[in-house]
């Protein structure tokens with residue numbers, strides 16, 4: 614649906630996750646990202662009662678010689694696996710390229726880290742724009758009571774690495790506490806720079 618040389622507009626309704634004509638919808642269920650959650654017993658427990666849909670998204674990827682901008686709309690549903698909130702898989706960019714996120718609905722956090730394990734956390738709420746420099750891995754977490762919906766825009770030729778996150782995790786976990794969401798230290802985290810050779814993968 615992405616025409617690089619023809620202007621167009623589409624309607625996005627944050628209250629209702631809809632996939633426009635010509636875009637492809639992707640679904641990430643718990644079985645697709647078991648290793649991303651910290652509590653493996655909770656993962657198995659949830660899987661026994663059903664393969665939860667954690668998040669879904671559609672994207673319009675730039676194609677052709679003009680190599681314009683690509684974008685996606687993601688909807689992370691509400692829920693936890695153990696105490697850990699539903700979240701995206703998270704990835705590093707292998708090739709240079711920054712990204713912009715614009716939150717359309719819901720409440721959440723963006724977790725970021727460098728390959729040396731430096732960590733940052735950004736609030737995600739409607740109207741908030743989050744800027745992701747090329748060297749920072751990023752993951753989005755839904756800490757609210759409704760879907761977290763956001764737009765992401767990126768430039769040409771960005772490849773992503775999800776496998777290193779599956780191995781190393783993030784320095785922070787976002788868990789449900791008695792007083793609400795808590796960001797705690799991930800005890801099993803190891804800095805990606807110490808995790809060995811990266812595996813290049815395609816996907817969200």
Ligand SMILES: [Fe+2]
Nearest residue numbers: 704706712773
């Ligand atoms: Fe990204």
